[in-house]
Structures are given as C-alpha cells and as structure tokens.
Amino acid sequence: MRFAKHITEIESSGIRKCFDGVGPGAVNLSIGQPDFDTPGHIKEAAIKAIEQGMTGYTPNLGIPELRAAICEKLRRENGLTFSPDQIMVTSGASEALFLAIAAVTSPGDEVLMPDPGFVSYRPLVQAANGRPVGVHLDHELKLSVDTVAEHxxxxxxxxxxxxPANPTGAVQSESEIRGLAELADDKGIxxxxxxxxxxxxxEGEHVSPARYGENVITVNAVSKTYAMTGWRLGYLAAPPEAIDVMLKIHQYIQACASSISQAAALAAITGPQDCVREMRESFRRRRDMMIRGLRDLGLDLVVPKGAFYIFPRVGDGDEFAARLGAAGVITVPGSAFGVNGKPHIRISYAVSEDNLRLALERMKEVV
Structure with missing residues (x-):
C-alpha cells in the first residue's frame, strides 16, 4: 500500500504519549481535562433523550433547538449576533478546528499559529495539505499583532x-484581539x-474576535466548560459562506454530531451555570497553590490568567519532563507544542489539590 505523504509526515501527539505512559502511583499532570463529573442535570437530559428514542440521525448542522441556544449564548456572553443557520454542531472542537482549517486551506497555503501552541494545530494544517507556520510569542506568552503581521x-x-491558551494559560487583551481580527480583515484571510x-x-476578560472582524470562524465546545470531554460535542459559528464550505466536509466525514450528546449540550447551555462558577473557583485555588509551590522551587514562570495550565521555563523541557516522570510526576515537554516550547514543560492543574501537593513534593526532590 502507498500512503499520502502529507499524512505520514504527521507526528503522534506528544500529550497522548505522556498520558498513555502513566504508570501506577504516578501523579498525572499531563492531560487537559477537568477532573469533575458531568453535572447531574446534563446527564439526566441525555438519559431522557435515550428513553424518548432520540437515537437517529439529526440534521447535518445539528438540532434546531441547540443551534438556537448557541446563538442566544453567543449573544448573551460574547456580544455576537448569529442566526441558527450560521451554527454547525460538531463532534468536539477537534472536528470543528479541522473543518475550519480545511475550508480555507488549499495545497501549499500557510496557516499562522502560536508557537508554542496547542498540539493539534500543526497536524491539522498538515492533514489539510497546508503549511503550518509558527509565530513566536512575546514575553507574556501572547501573540503580538506586529509579529503576526510580519509572518x-x-x-x-x-x-x-x-x-485563553493551551499550553500557556495566556489571555489576549481586548486591544490585541481587536488588532488580530482587523489584521485578518485587512489581509483578506x-x-x-x-x-x-x-x-x-x-484575571481579565474573554473577548471574541468575531466582535471586530468579518472573517472570523469561532470554535467552541461544551467539553471543558461542563466537564464533558468524552461527550465529543463542539460547535462552529461563522459567516454563511464559510458554513456552506465546511458543511461539504462535515456531511461526508461525520454526517452529524451524536444525537444524545446534542441533547446533553442543550441542557448544559440552557441550564443552571453554578457548576461552571464552582469549577472556575476550584481551578483558581489550584492555580494559586501551584504558582506558590513552583516559585518556592525556583522555577521561572509567567502567571497564567486562564485555562488550567502552567508553562514554566526549565531549561531543557524534554530532559526535565523525563526526570519528573522517573520521580512519578507526569508532565508534557514543551517541545510537544512547537519548537519554541522546548525550554518549557506544561503542567495541568486539573487534578485534586492532594495530588498537586504530592506532585510538588516529588518535584522538589528532582529540583
């Protein structure tokens, strides 16, 4: 058999390599998912959907009720105006990202991305037969409008x-987001x-680029917000012409997102949001505890303002992650996120405070 060259050149996920290699007794700080259970009212909605026989195909774009709820969520929380036909429900944000990238990437096209940045961006661009181009982050681990423009x-x-960013936890300011959106419009990309x-x-607030630009494809999911990573339910919000192009891919590779997961997502978005606030406050406490602990160990870090990751500079991230792994603390070497991530490791604090304390004790031995 012969295989597509641009696919065989894709490397396996550095995060999954760490996750799959976790041994007994190790503290796993490598995986980026909330350690909370999916809230009860969301699970009940899924059970009810099964009992009512909601087990067939749904419209390609997703059930109308969910797309309407997403529109209302985007209006209320993000200040964005979309109609339901500008929303596509996907099998997680991973599918949404690929659809967005593939829709705008012809063979040989360049896609700019943060370096270090989320592990999926580069392979997804390669899978779309494009060329990934990493953009250096500034001293706050953020994308600079000027640096992006230079690329x-x-x-x-x-x-x-x-x-907020994975793996750095950085949050772009409103002026930075606006600048990036306007740059994309100006360049027609x-x-x-x-x-x-x-x-x-x-610290700070979330700002959606679609508030300031017309060429924006917004990707989101219920995975992190509602501790629903395994439900595989994401969505896209985009101009109608972009939805039309992405639909051509989605209807053939996926047909539709899981009907049961869509019912659960509807309950998540329209139901009580106390669970989200509770998770956020728990993550804030853990972040603060880890920052104090890592600084006590003498590690150099930029305080992350969002997500649930810390990205300390340790010299050689590959070597340091290996030494931590031998001591029973699993982290991800920064090189998994791009060539500029090599001096770092990524630590996920989406684990219990007891495990974080144990991890700090073991890290002290290594340091």
Missing part, C-alpha cells in the same frame, strides 16, 4: 488564535478563534 505572505490563508477555555479566566 503574513501572499500564501497565508488563516491565523489561528487561542485565548481567515481568523480561526479557538475559545474552548473561555469560562476559565482568573
């Missing part, structure tokens, strides 16, 4: 923005905004 060429088709961590911000 734009006639082959550039899109910019990927992630705020797409801005793909990954907003899955929007509800986990501890």
């Amino acid at each position: 734009i060429t006639p082959k550039t088709s899109a910019i990927i923005v992630n705020s 797409a801005l793909i905004s990954d907003e899955v961590y929007e509800h986990f911000i501890y």
